[in-house]
Amino acid sequence: MSTNAPDQTGETTGNRLPTAAVEDYTKAIYSLTGWGSETASTNDLAGKLGVKAGSVSAMIKKLDEAGLVERVPYHGVRLTAEGTRVAMTVLRRHRLLELFLAEVLDVPWDRVHDEAEILEHALSEDLTDLISTKLGDPAFDPHGDPIPDRDLEIDETETAALAELAPGDTARFARVSDANPEMLAYLSECGIAVGDKLELTERQPFDGPITVRIGGTRHVLGLTLAQAMRVDHTG
Numbered sequence: 052m053s054t055n056a057p058d059q060t061g062e063t064t065g066n067r068l069p070t071a072a073v074e075d076y077t078k079a080i081y082s083l084t085g086w087g088s089e090t091a092s093t094n095d096l097a098g099k100l101g102v103k104a105g106s107v108s109a110m111i112k113k114l115d116e117a118g119l120v121e122r123v124p125y126h127g128v129r130l131t132a133e134g135t136r137v138a139m140t141v142l143r144r145h146r147l148l149e150l151f152l153a154e155v156l157d158v159p160w161d162r163v164h165d166e167a168e169i170l171e172h173a174l175s176e177d178l179t180d181l182i183s184t185k186l187g188d189p190a191f192d193p194h195g196d197p198i199p200d201r202d203l204e205i206d207e208t209e210t211a212a213l214a215e216l217a218p219g220d221t222a223r224f225a226r227v228s229d230a231n232p233e234m235l236a237y238l239s240e241c242g243i244a245v246g247d248k249l250e251l252t253e254r255q256p257f258d259g260p261i262t263v264r265i266g267g268t269r270h271v272l273g274l275t276l277a278q279a280m281r282v283d284h285t286g
């Protein structure tokens with residue numbers, strides 16, 4: 052049975068199992084360091100987790116003592132191999148849950164993240180693997196984020212922001228952050244989905260909106276959205 056069940060004490064030391072808070076921290080550090088910079092600062096983590104910098108510092112000390120992070124003086128923290136394993140375990144649960152909710156229960160893609168945030172800490176390893184099998188061992192969640200496999204390997208292929216394309220460039224809409232439900236709902240309203248092939252046809256100067264063509268439809272997208280939408284060039 053599961054070796055992932057969270058305990059209720061909020062503490063982690065030595066061989067103790069990860070708590071929900073530990074899982075959230077490793078996941079946040081992975082997301083901050085996996086998308087570019089090498090270390091996560093206390094302020095970035097505080098912003099991401101919605102907690103005070105003092106709380107982050109106290110938790111980082113515990114994570115360090117538990118061997119899950121290493122501190123880089125004046126820069127922040129990065130995950131150790133064991134910390135990465137914890138992050139991959141919870142990311143696997145989170146992303147499989149999102150896909151399960153979307154595909155099996157028809158939960159809209161802008162709502163699956165909040166549900167998965169809660170359920171991810173309760174799912175046993177056995178149930179996680181059953182969900183994966185049921186879904187055909189999928190490689191991506193509804194937002195295009197890669198799902199770690201049973202060996203906790205993850206396929207992080209490189210993507211660029213849609214906003215970085217030049218007029219005439221074609222690409223595939225590969226991935227979008229799941230953290231902003233309004234943005235996801237808006238994309239749905241526009242009929243834009245992960246996997247769509249697109250061409251950037253026009254961009255306004257001075258950080259103005261961009262125009263893309265998807266199928267036969269033209270969409271004018273604001274810069275914030277065009278920066279959140281990640282594309283790859285397989286299209």
Ligand SMILES: [Zn+2]
Nearest residue numbers: 149164167229
């Ligand atoms: Zn999510």
